[in-house]
Amino acid sequence: xxxxxxxxxxxxxxxxxxxxxxxxxxxxxxxxxxxxxxxxxxxxxxxxxxxxxxxxxxxxxxxxxxxxxxxxxxxxxxxxxxxxxxxxxxxxxxxxxxxxxxxxxxxxxxxxxxxxxxxxxxxxxxxxxxxxxxxxxxxxxxxxxxxxxxxxxxxxxxxxxxxxxxxxxxxxxxxxxxxxxxxxxxxxxxxxxxxxxxxxxxxxxxxxxxxxxxxxxxxxxxxxxxxxxxxxxxxxxxxxxxxxxxxxxxxxxxxxxxxxxxxxxxxxxxxxxxxxxxxxxxxxxxxxxxxxxxxxxxxxxxxxxxxxxxxxxxxxxxxxxxxxxxxxxxxxxxxxxxxxxxxxxxxxxxxxxxxxxxxxxxxxxxxxxxxxxxxxxxxxxxxxxxxxxxxxxxxxxxxxxxxxxxxxxxxxxxxxxxxxxxxxxxxxxxxxxxxxxxxxxxxxxxxxxxxxxxxxxxxxxxxxxxxxxxxxxxxxxxxxxxxxxxxxxxxxxxxxxxxxxxxxxxxxxxxxxx
Amino acid sequence: xxxxxxxxxxxxxxxxxxxxxxxxxxxxxxxxxxxxxxxxxxxxxxxxxxxxxxxxxxxxxxxxxxxxxxxxxxxxxxxxxxxxxxxxxxxxxxxxxxxxxxxxxxxxxxxxxxxxxxxxxxxxxxxxxxxxxxxxxxxxxxxxxxxxxxxxxxxxxxxxxxxxxxxxxxxxxxxxxxxxxxxxxxxxxxxxxxxxxxxxxxxxxxxxxxxxxxxxxxxxxxxxxxxxxxxxxxxxxxxxxxxxxxxxxxxxxxxxxxxxxxxxxxxxxxxxxxxxxxxxxxxxxxxxxxxxxxxxxxxxxxxxxxxxxxxxxxxxxx
Numbered sequence: 046x047x048x049x050x051x052x053x054x055x056x057x058x059x060x061x062x063x064x065x066x067x068x069x070x071x072x073x074x075x076x077x078x079x080x081x082x083x084x085x086x087x088x089x090x091x092x093x094x095x096x097x098x099x100x101x102x103x104x105x106x107x108x109x110x111x112x113x114x115x116x117x118x119x120x121x122x123x124x125x126x127x128x129x130x131x132x133x134x135x136x137x138x139x140x141x142x143x144x145x146x147x148x149x150x151x152x153x154x155x156x157x158x159x160x161x162x163x164x165x166x167x168x169x170x171x172x173x174x175x176x177x178x179x180x181x182x183x184x185x186x187x188x189x190x191x192x193x194x195x196x197x198x199x200x201x202x203x204x205x206x207x208x209x210x211x212x213x214x215x216x217x218x219x220x221x222x223x224x225x226x227x228x229x230x231x232x233x234x235x236x237x238x239x240x241x242x243x244x245x246x247x248x249x250x251x252x253x254x255x256x257x258x259x260x261x262x263x264x265x266x267x268x269x270x271x272x273x274x275x276x277x278x279x280x281x282x283x284x285x286x287x288x289x290x291x292x293x294x295x296x297x298x299x300x301x302x303x304x305x306x307x308x309x310x311x312x313x314x315x316x317x318x319x320x321x322x323x324x325x326x327x328x329x330x331x332x333x334x335x336x337x338x339x340x341x342x343x344x345x346x347x348x349x350x351x352x353x354x355x356x357x358x359x360x361x362x363x364x365x366x367x368x369x370x371x372x373x374x375x376x377x378x379x380x381x382x383x384x385x386x387x388x389x390x391x392x393x394x395x396x397x398x399x400x401x402x403x404x405x406x407x408x409x410x411x412x413x414x415x416x417x418x419x420x421x422x423x424x425x426x427x428x429x430x431x432x433x434x435x436x437x438x439x440x441x442x443x444x445x446x447x448x449x450x451x452x453x454x455x456x457x458x459x460x461x462x463x464x465x466x467x468x469x470x471x472x473x474x475x476x477x478x479x480x481x482x483x484x485x486x487x488x489x490x491x492x493x494x495x496x497x498x499x500x501x502x503x504x505x506x507x508x509x510x511x512x513x514x515x516x517x518x519x520x521x522x523x524x525x526x527x528x529x530x531x532x533x534x535x536x537x538x539x540x541x542x543x544x545x546x547x548x549x550x551x552x553x554x555x556x557x558x559x
Numbered sequence: 560x561x562x563x564x565x566x567x568x569x570x571x572x573x574x575x576x577x578x579x580x581x582x583x584x585x586x587x588x589x590x591x592x593x594x595x596x597x598x599x600x601x602x603x604x605x606x607x608x609x610x611x612x613x614x615x616x617x618x619x620x621x622x623x624x625x626x627x628x629x630x631x632x633x634x635x636x637x638x639x640x641x642x643x644x645x646x647x648x649x650x651x652x653x654x655x656x657x658x659x660x661x662x663x664x665x666x667x668x669x670x671x672x673x674x675x676x677x678x679x680x681x682x683x684x685x686x687x688x689x690x691x692x693x694x695x696x697x698x699x700x701x702x703x704x705x706x707x708x709x710x711x712x713x714x715x716x717x718x719x720x721x722x723x724x725x726x727x728x729x730x731x732x733x734x735x736x737x738x739x740x741x742x743x744x745x746x747x748x749x750x751x752x753x754x755x756x757x758x759x760x761x762x763x764x765x766x767x768x769x770x771x772x773x774x775x776x777x778x779x780x781x782x783x784x785x786x787x788x789x790x791x792x793x794x795x796x797x798x799x800x801x802x803x804x805x806x807x808x809x810x811x812x813x814x815x816x817x818x819x820x821x822x823x824x825x826x827x828x829x830x831x832x833x834x835x836x837x838x839x840x841x842x843x844x845x846x847x848x849x850x851x852x853x854x855x856x857x858x859x860x861x862x863x864x865x866x867x868x869x870x871x872x873x874x875x876x877x
Contacts, residue, residue: 072834079827086820093816121815228813237810314695314808325810357705481810491812493797502792 053402065132066139073131082127085120088112092119092260096355130225130355137222141215148211155196162514162529164263166536171526174555177517180524183553184515193513200517207510210534216501223494230488233262236269242276243332243348243477247299249273250322250482270484271301272320277308279478281329281346283363283406292326294478311480321484328479331367331388333413334472337451341464344373350477351386352428364392364415366401370430372422379422380438380467381430382451385414388474390444411474416440443471509534511542517551526554565623572616577672579609580644580665587661591772599658606661610648613641629700636675640668642708650712650789655782657774663716674862678681695804702797703822706790707857709828713786714854716824718847721779725844728776780843784836787850791829798822821860826855 064070075520091099098118102109109118129279156345162168173180177200185202193204214318238255242248250270250513252259261267275297291312298319309317318323332348351367369387373379387393390410392403420435441454451467513530528547532539560568563570586602589595617637628634647664651657773779801822802812813819832849836843841849 050737068834072831076831079824082815082820082824086817086824090815093814148660260843316807316810323810325808327810483810485811488812492803495802499792499796499799502795506788506792 062139065136066143069135071136071140074129074136077129078133081120081126084117088117088120089174090119090121092122130229133223134225137218141218141222145215145219148208148215152208152212156194156512158196158198158201159514162516162527165514165529166531167539168527168529169544169547171528171551172523172557173551174557175516175524177519177524178232180517180526181515182555184517184526184550187546187549187553188513188515191549202515203512204515205512206512207508208510209504210510211505213501213504213508217498217505218501220494220497220501224491225496227487227494228489231485231491233264234486235484236261236265237481237483237485239327240274240364240480241330241350241477242274242296242480243293243350244276244279244344244475245363246348247273247275249301250320255482268485270320270322270555272306272322273299273301273303274324274480275299276335276478279329279476281406281476290397292329292478294480296324311393311478321486322482323484325481325483326478327481330477330479331386331408332475333369333384333386333411334475334476335371335384335472336472337371337373337382338464338468338470339376340466344375345371348473348475348477349384351384360402360550361404363404363406366393372430374422376467378419378430380451381418381420381422381432381435382469383416383418383430383432387412387414398534403423408474411445413443413471414440415443415449415454415469417449417454428527443469445471445474447471509539511539511544513543517554523557524554526550562625563622565619569616569620569623572612572619573672576609576613576616576641576729577669577676579605579612580640580669580672583609584662584665584669587659587665591659591662592705594806602661602792603652606644606648606665610641610644613637613644617641627697627700629696629704635673635700635704635861638704639708639711640675642704643668643671643711646708646712646786649783650786655778657778657782660716661775663720664712667711667716694805695800699797699800699804702793702800706794706797706824707861709786709790710794710825710854710857713783713790714829714832714850714857717779717786718854719784720769721776721783722775722844722847722851723774724779725776725847780847783847783850785831787829787853791833794826794829798826818860821856821863823859825853827854 055126089101091098091235095559102113112118116125120126133448159165175183180556181197181200181202182254183193185197188202188204191206192206193206195204197203236259238259240248240250240254241256249252250272252267252269252450254269270391277297280291280293280295282292283289294311295308296311296317297308298317300306300320306319309319311317311324311326313326316323323397330351332350335345336343337345349369349371351369353365354364354368356365367388369384369386371382371384373381375414385403388408388411389405390412392405392409393412395401395403417440418430418432419438423434424428424431439450439452439454441449441456443449443456448468448470449455450457451469457468510533511530512533513528516527517524518527528543528550530539530543530546532542583602583606586598586605590598590602617628617634621636621638624630629638643664647661651660651664772781798819801819805814805816805819808814826851832853833845835846835849
């Protein structure tokens with residue numbers, strides 16, 4: 046048959062759609078998301094802790110190879126993680142559209158009259174004094190006052206209450222979807238990265254400004270704001286034990302043309318927002334100002350941002366020295382210097398004498414230990430020095446304000462010609478501040494959706510749908526009030542509500558005094 | 560009093576509370592076994608005294624540290640244990656009028672406090688590191704601890720008891736045909752709106768349940784469900800408040816940090832539990848297993864992430 050293949054194609058599409066539409070599929074996908082998250086939390090992740098991933102790769106090469114192929118080192122960026130999210134979104138939409146349509150229909154629809162009302166789980170009969178017609182009118186008022194939706198036909202009423210449960214449940218699920226959409230939109234069109242700014246210097250929001258630490262979304266077009274941040278001053282406060290108290294960066298926020306937007310203080314938990322980006326206090330470090338002279342000619346003058354190694358177990362991070370690299374490519378042979386800053390010279394002495402690590406939080410007689418290497422500079426990075434084919438020339442210690450000969454490692458004696466030979470000096474010690482800079486235009490969508498999730502959750506869990514029918518029959522000079530009803534959820538609480546309702550209806554329709 | 564004296568005062572009261580909980584726990588187990596009214600009265604009195612001492616311990620810890628007393632693992636553990644006992648007194652004895660479960664709830668708190676003592680979580684009172692110094696900590700941590708204590712009660716204590724009682728009932732009633740499961744299938748023609756209530760008990764009801772150490776399984780089942788349904792929005796709120804805090808402190812509301820990941824996993828499992836309750840064939844025992852898995856995930860969120868997995872939330876000591 047000619048239409049065979051297309052029919053079977055249609056069928057299989059329909060089958061896929063039907064599968065996606067079932068709540069079971071959505072639940073399984075949600076559990077798969079949880080399972081993927083478990084993997085992501087147990088195996089070190091590249092975006093969060095790259096040094097651990099490298100450590101793991103060195104220790105377990107085979108497992109690391111498998112993990113890396115499966116994307117386990119970056120679970121939340123893996124294609125199959127995106128696939129789970131996409132399927133979950135599609136499945137949720139497929140679940141929600143018909144449910145929403147059904148709810149809209151049932152909310153619009155008038156409550157349906159029942160044929161037999163004495164067979165409901167709750168049923169009561171009462172004698173009342175008002176005639177049936179008038180009693181129907183007052184009963185309708187009572188039900189309305191109790192926020193029931195009521196449909197009336199001749200001397201009988203059908204009422205229901207508690208659509209909030211289903212509406213709340215739908216709101217919860219749509220809002221959950223909106224969180225996912227908002228997150229994908231915000232992360233997809235935004236970027237985030239780290240910016241290290243030395244005191245007194247100005248940083249520009251551009252690709253180069255992030256020095257490789259940038260993470261951009263899939264749909265980010267490269268339109269950095271070009272705005273600038275000038276760090277006037279960074280201040281950190283510690284307790285004597287080394288526990289940080291406060292970090293403050295005093296900055297000027299500047300337009301791309303350099304004009305001032307405003308001055309701001311950025312501290313932990315108090316980010317600055319401007320030009321569509323948010324700037325958070327992330328970290329800090331030392332940046333000694335170093336000058337290198339070759340026979341009096343200035344080869345380098347300026348601050349160098351130093352960083353720390355990760356502290357081994359049991360050693361406080363701030364007890365470690367800070368490391369930096371200085372390269373002098375113009376010399377022949379080329380020269381590279383590794384520098385090790387001890388911001389607290391007394392702590393350095395104490396560590397040397399006792400072997401105990403001492404936390405260094407303030408600058409006191411800072412010293413720099415250096416080693417000079419000569420030979421070709423092969424590593425293009427500003428942070429590392431490949432010394433494998435270089436020759437160690439000298440090593441020494443440089444105090445603040447001193448001038449030291451780089452080729453011998455000895456300090457120049459007083460009265461010696463300061464312009465002779467290759468010398469290094471250390472006139473000033475500054476700090477740098479590390480900012481996390483991010484642009485995420487989806488934050489408001491996610492926040493709004495999160496609030497809606499909560500708003501929907503409460504009625505979805507704590508309200509219940511109740512249905513009640515009232516019939517009034519005339520007989521023997523009296524009117525008989527018949528009330529039947531049931532609750533779909535929270536049945537045990539309904540008994541009391543039902544008997545209260547019957548009492549209220551009886552009172553309104555004229556209670557017969559015994 | 561000086562800060563140090565306040566801290567010592569707080570520790571003494573902590574030990575006093577732990578001691579009182581231990582005695583009360585033994586008393587409650589005795590009450591469960593012998594059902595003598597005076598045993599319950601005495602146990603409850605000791606329990607309330609312990610609760611009072613514990614409250615004073617937490618308050619004086621706050622005085623000693625000049626901040627809210629939930630800044631590190633020691634303080635979380637103390638507060639968590641306190642809230643489980645408080646929730647037991649308010650919810651199980653107060654709202655559900657069930658007296659026989661005190662021993663189990665207290666055992667959880669005693670264990671939590673014991674782990675805090677033996678695990679050497681103790682650190683002296685000190686100000687918070689800058690990242691924790693936000694008013695969102697008050698909101699986020701309070702919600703997280705209340706949510707965890709209720710999950711521990713519902714998903715852990717009550718669910719275990721339900722499974723135990725259910726096992727016993729089934730063994731005893733094997734000859735009796737069990738009542739049909741009143742499950743509401745969820746499909747498109749029959750949306751959950753019309754499904755039988757998720758909170759309705761499964762199995763024997765109060766009247767037919769036989770007397771024993773524990774309340775009937777149907778009662779335990781309903782208590783577990785209600786407690787979890789109560790905890791779920793609080794936990795949801797805690798996760799949201801944590802995301803807002805993370806946005807303020809670290810510049811991203813969600814970064815798949817281990818704590819974030821595991822609180823999300825716990826959330827997903829309990830969301831699955833609530834859905835399972837509304838699906839036919841997934842009530843009772845199978846739903847209880849989901850609740851237990853959620854409890855394990857909660858324990859990982861609380862202990863393992865802080866102690867073994869290094870992330871931004873590794874707050875044990877400083």
